[in-house]
Amino acid sequence: MKRASVLLVAVSIACSFSFVYGQQTRDAILVETMGELGCDDLQARLDLFADDVYTTPGAVGFAVIYPGENPFVNAAYERGIKFNSAFRGFPAHLVQPVWGPFEPTLKIEMWKITGSTSPPVRDSPPDYRLPAISRRTRFVEDDVEVFKIDGKLHYVGTGECVNTFSLEVLSKVLSANPRLTAEIVIFNRSRRKARIVTRLIRDEALSNNKIAADRLKIIYAGSGIAKEWSSNASAVELWLLPEKEK
Numbered sequence: 001m002k003r004a005s006v007l008l009v010a011v012s013i014a015c016s017f018s019f020v021y022g023q024q025t026r027d028a029i030l031v032e033t034m035g036e037l038g039c040d041d042l043q044a045r046l047d048l049f050a051d052d053v054y055t056t057p058g059a060v061g062f063a064v065i066y067p068g069e070n071p072f073v074n075a076a077y078e079r080g081i082k083f084n085s086a087f088r089g090f091p092a093h094l095v096q097p098v099w100g101p102f103e104p105t106l107k108i109e110m111w112k113i114t115g116s117t118s119p120p121v122r123d124s125p126p127d128y129r130l131p132a133i134s135r136r137t138r139f140v141e142d143d144v145e146v147f148k149i150d151g152k153l154h155y156v157g158t159g160e161c162v163n164t165f166s167l168e169v170l171s172k173v174l175s176a177n178p179r180l181t182a183e184i185v186i187f188n189r190s191r192r193k194a195r196i197v198t199r200l201i202r203d204e205a206l207s208n209n210k211i212a213a214d215r216l217k218i219i220y221a222g223s224g225i226a227k228e229w230s231s232n233a234s235a236v237e238l239w240l241l242p243e244k245e246k
Contacts (some may be wrong), residue, residue: 028119029111029112030142031112033108033110034036035107036073036106049082050085052112057110058119059114060093060094061094062097062119063081063108064097064100065098065106065108066106067103067127068102071126071130072139072169072170073168074106076164076166077108080162102127119154128169130173130176131160133241136241141237143158145158146197146232147232167211168209170205170211171205182216182241183240184201184218185237188229188231188234189227189231198220201218
């Protein structure tokens, strides 16, 4: 009986090894799989992967992004991968993000490719269509900070390398889902500074991203979690609403 149990365990291990190895060949190696991570952890893993690819002659790295249900999070991770490579000064195309098919939750695979082998998926643009939303739903919690360059005010996401607030993504989501509208909620300890953030966001949304004015509402909701922050920093939430809740 004991011998049969040992044999069963050995077969299970062999099957598991076969399943993992079956995903890769000598020219295409799956280095790591991960989900959503904190900024420091993501950067550390990207740096280790880039070093592995760089020290392998003729290798190229692919970060295959399997998008989950939140398009703002999906896009944030693509930007995070690109910005990390630019910030570190990696050679062009050393680590390239590509899009895989939809998954229930975001997943990223790191593949090291050598020779003429292609990445394990065909890169295809993500789909910004969303399942039917029956009530007001929050998709983004983030923060932005206002600063001045050459006398002109700008805002930028602060702190984290994966910033989910993006009017470019919002524009694509609204285009793909014509029955939805958006609401951006601003928290700042100063109402005057909140009005500045509102103006900057509204101008960028309407002018640069061609979001229709009647599909975007921006409101001030007090200090909220930003009450201890500098007044140049604001917490932002982005909600999507079905047509009936306009």
